[in-house]
Amino acid sequence: MENARLTASAPALWRSARPAERLSCATGAVLILSGLAHLLVFAVDGGPWEGPVSWRKPVTFGLSFGLTLITVAWVTSYLRMGTRTRTALLVLFAADCVLEVGGITLQAWRRVPSHLNMETGFDSAVSMSLAVGGGILVVLLSAFAVASFRHRPGGPTGMPLALRSGFAILLVALASGAAMIARGVFLTRTGHQESAYGSTAPLKPLHGVSLHAVLVLPALAWLMSRTSWGERTRQRVMTTAVGCYVVAVLGSGIWGIATY
Template identity: 75%
Template sequence: MSSSLKSPPRRPPANPLSGVRPAERLCHTTGALLVLSGLVHLVVFAVDGGPWYGPVSWRKPVTFGLSFGLTLIAVTWVTSYLRIGERLRTVLLLVFAADCVVEVGGITLQAWRRVPSHLDMETPFDTAVSMTLAVGGGVLAVLLTVFAVASFRRRPAGPVGMALAVRSGFAVLLVALVSGAAMIARGVVLVRTGHQEAAYESTAPLKPLHGVSLHAVLVLPALAWLLSRTSWSEQVRWRTVAVAAGCYAAAVAAAGVWAVLTYR
């Protein structure tokens, strides 16, 4: 077939908010609603009070709403730079968005019921919620791993430094997935062996590592995009992204050391 008949590779728009497709718009809207949910529950916490830390607190719907909302928005945008089939990307994003809603919804439901959302096997209903959240976490891990692999199989498109930012962001995000899986796995083992309270406390050492590594996929590509709007040379922009990626990796490593030192 002549090269003139081949479809040119999809090039993301210079402005990340222009040329948005319906599926992307749905994901952006869903992410914004999840962020709004987190902010609303921050107000609920300010009015209702109660502990900020612990397995039963308003912290969880706040932090999970904000984190899942921002991550959904970030992944929707960042994957526009990946060289994968548009239909496959759309399906993956829609499943990802639905899973984010399930995760935040289950956590929020349990917060209003004043019971733990994770590792709670006290009643059949609580067990069902906990297992749903665990399975949902597994689905999220698979979807994000697929995107991460795609970013390394073919060089992402975009301005100078974007490929490095996207690949670094997904690589760090995989650390968040592994640390999250480790928290759930250890907690489940403790619950199954009759150590319910210890299960809730066991996640503390890994939470900083999980939190720090979760948003590199937004921070680094956003930096690369902002630098593309400057008059700096391509070499300076690439080096800036590289330094930022190195600093982020150092922060993740420090959080990992903290997890090891505080592990009990």
């Protein structure tokens, strides 16, 4: 089965995918298209790219959440966990991604900040729903991370290390995201609204770099499986790649702490 996955074409993989995987990939594609569409909106409408109110947020969140959703649907197929459990987690994850991107996009069109915005009752409801959605993301992705360590994942040479390392680094992204929200909420509640909007900037590089390790490392393992390299060579390359990624995460973390 795993060897068939390595040699199958994209259409064949789509036909053999389970309904939850198809739903997740289709939803992720829609979120990516939403991000690209808002890039066009930014090109036409203009305005600042940085700051709490800009078209950057629906662009970057649409692209990032869409790519992450498709990635999770793919990489979790290598995890050894119950089919029903994985299906339930994937469906919930897809719904949560839609909630997050939808709330951010709505507020962008309303020309108000999406996160940490307590100006009105409606803004507070949106902000809190995004915070709760973020908490749900942490729980769901942590469940996949635990599954990757409980049982050795399947896949070609290097894939088990790639998955375990990718999910471990992903937990760093979740922790940094939670830290940004917690710091921002604290400043908002203590009357420092403007400071709250700017407080997330130092941790954004760490959050961004660590978020996509779960795509980059497994993708490398998959690409190497299509070469003539021996298993020992592929394992060494993967070990080196993991080491380089860890250095990048540490570097962005040190930079964030130094500028916090």
